[in-house]
Amino acid sequence: MPQTLDATRDLVAVINDTALIDQTVEEVIGLMVGAPVTVIESSVSPSDAPITLTAVIGLAGALSGAFNVIINESGARQITSGLMGMEITELDDTVFDGLGEITNVLAGAWKKKIPELSAACLLSVPTVVAGTRYDIHKKTSTIQIARSYGFNDSAFTIRLYGEHP
Template sequence: MAQFTSPTIEAPASSNLFASITDASVLDQTVEEVLGLMLEVPVQVCETAVSPTNIPVTLTAVIGLAGALSGAFTVVVNEPGAKQITACMMGIEVSAVDDTVLDGLGEIANILAGAWKSKIPTLSAACLLSVPTVVTGTHYDIHKKMSTFKLARSYRFQDSTLSITLYGEQP
């Protein structure tokens, strides 16, 4: 995977947990393992973040985080990307965004969030994940409670871009 030297991270440094949560290499490794190894989809880190508002038709899967970390893990992808991920995951041809694609994107977000938190020992057993919620539309914003940190990364796979953002605060 390509190296990326300056991820988008906003937060005060306050603990070892914070350092682990905002370590972009942990997220990069997770994405590479899930998409690269499990789905056999080559992944590269984008040199610049892709804002969800710059993606014409977006699908966003949101996973809530509670416990040792309170916040959200979001996965944003365009329509072709959601169909590509689902096709790779299910081993079927996908021609339209339907319930299968929405469920597929939610499941990939769930797998990514679970794999990411399992790499951080403090979170592994002390942070719960919600059931995924998938939002579709054009040029929408996700509003959240004030966060003490934000980690945002974008990845290229096949012909699409996938953006992951972690928002949260330590209780």
């Protein structure tokens, strides 16, 4: 039993290691969007105005929770523009699609860095919420990570929360 508890603590410590998320973000945004990223202190919040988008990937299995990317409209358009190699000027289904897809790739690339999660944590298809001054309600979670990044002239925040059963 003590070994199981230790293994759980070790995995939670690995999940909470922000260096893994930083490395993932640098790789994914660099390769797919073509933009360098920097870690920043100020976070993007869905209560900010004007429109803020939140992409949600549900996590199930060895980690049960969600991997969220919160970003403003301009940032989401910049990410989609980078993905597609063409300028996107309006907030439309393409931007929701692009943000959902980059969040999916971020979540997948992050869990792949943690062997205990790689095959044992499943990802949902993305859901993207857009609006102004909304709240995201969730259960209190053992694992809670918030990390913010700047790229080009924009920023986004990753919020990861969940439980290791």
